[in-house]
Amino acid sequence: MKKYDIYQPITLKSGVYQLNSERNFDYQLNRVINWDGGDLEDIRKIAHKIHTSADWKRELIALGDTAMAENRTENAIAYYRMSEFFMYDGDPDKKKYYQKATDLFYEYYADYFEGENPIIKRHSVPFENVTLPVMHVIPDGECKGTILVHGGNDSYFEEFLFSLLYLREKGFEVYLFEGPGQGGVMRLQGMHFTPEWEKPVKAILDYFDLDDITIVGISLGGYLAPRAAAFDKRITKVVAWSVFPCFLDVIVGIQKPALQKMFYFLMGAKARPVINFIFNKKAKKEPITDWGLKHGMYAYEAKDAYDYANRLKQYDIEPIAKKVTQDMLILGANDDHFINYHLIGKEIDMLANVKSLTFRLFTDKENAQNHCNVGNGKLALDTICNWIEQINQQG
Helix, strand or coil: CCCCCCCCCCCCCCCCCCCCCCCCHHHHEEEEEEECCCCHHHHHEEEEEECHHHHHHHHHHHHHHHHCCCCHHHHHHHHHHHHCCCCCCCCHHHHHHHHHHHHHHHHHHHHHHCCCCCEEEEEEECCCEEEEEEEEEECCCCCCCEEEEEECCCCCCHHHHHEEEEEEEECEEEEECCCCCCHHHHHHCCCCCCCHHHHHHHHHHHCCCCCCCCEECCCCHHHHHHHHHHHCCCCCEEECCCCCEHHHHHHHHHCHHHHHHHHHHHCCCCCHHHHHHHHHHHHHHHHHHHHHHHHHHHHHCCHHHHHHHHHHHCECCCHHHCCCEEEEEEEEEECCCCCCCCHHHHHHHHHHCEEEEEEEEHHHHCCCCCHCCCCCCCHHHHHHHHHHHHHHCCC
C-alpha cells in the first residue's frame, strides 16, 4: 500500500451538496466527503440508491471495495468507516468494518505516527476499566496554547485527523481523545456514554499534567465540554462546537410545537406505555427513526424509548450551568437538521456566571449551515483559533 505523503499541505474540504432526500442520510454523506476522505463523484453515483440502513451498508461497503481495488486507500477508509455508521448494533459487520477502516487508517497514515520524533504521538490513558486513546501534536514554532479536543454522540477521533494537524499548523499544542461511548472505547472496549464527562477529562488532564486548557467539544461535545469545565478549573476556555443545552430538548426541539407539547406532557405524566407505543409506531414507518432509536438505546444502555428519553435528560447543562465560570465560545448553524439553533437563547440564559460568552452563527452563505459546520470546517477552526488568541490577548 502506498502511504499518505505527510509533507503535502494540510487542506480542509468545503462544500454542501444535496445528495439524498432524507436529511440524515444526506448530512452523513456530506460528512463522508468533507471529514472522512470520501470522493464527491463516488458518492453522487450511489446516493440516490440509499433509502434504508441496509442500502447504506451495501453501497458504502461496495464503494470501499472498489476504492481498494483501485488503490484509493484514503477513499476506502472513508467508505468502510462510515459503512458501519447506520448498521444496527449487534450486526457482526459493524465491528468488522470499524476495525478494517481503523487498521487501514493507521497503515495509510503511518508516517505521521512513526519515527524517533513522530508528528503525532499516540497514547493510551487508563480510565476505570478501559483506556482512552489520545493523539498529541506539538507545533513547530511558538506555541499559542494547549487545546483538548473530543467528539460527541457518533464520532470517531480518526475523522478529526486533519483538524488536529490544522490546529497544529496554526500554532497550538493539541490533545485529541475518545471517551466513553465514542469510537473504539465503545465499539471495542464496551464502555458506553456517561453524562459525567468531567471524569474522563480529569483522567486526561492528570495523566499529561495539563493546565490552562481550552477544551473543544464537538456536537454532543457542546454539552460534554462545558460539563467538564464546570468541575475542573484547569480548563480556562470552553468551545462548544454546537448549541447543546439539553440532549432531550435538542431531540424534541426539531419536532412541530404541538408534538413537543404533547411529548413533554406525556413525560411529565410518566406515561411509559404511551411513549413507547408512539416511538415504536414511528420507527416502523421510518427506517431512519428505527435505527436512531435502537442505536440510541444501545449507546446509552436504555431499556426502551421512555428510558432512552430519561437518559437523555441527564445530558443537561442547566444543573451545572452556574459552575461554568470560564470564557466560552458557542458555534451554531442556521440549517442544522439535528439542532434548532434558537435554543441558544435558553443556553445563554443558563450560563449566568461565564467570564465571557461569544456566540457565532454560521450560515448557508458560508457553506457552513449544517451540523458542526461540516460544509466548512476550516472556517469553524479559524474562528476557534482567532477567539482563543483574542481571549489570550485580553489576559
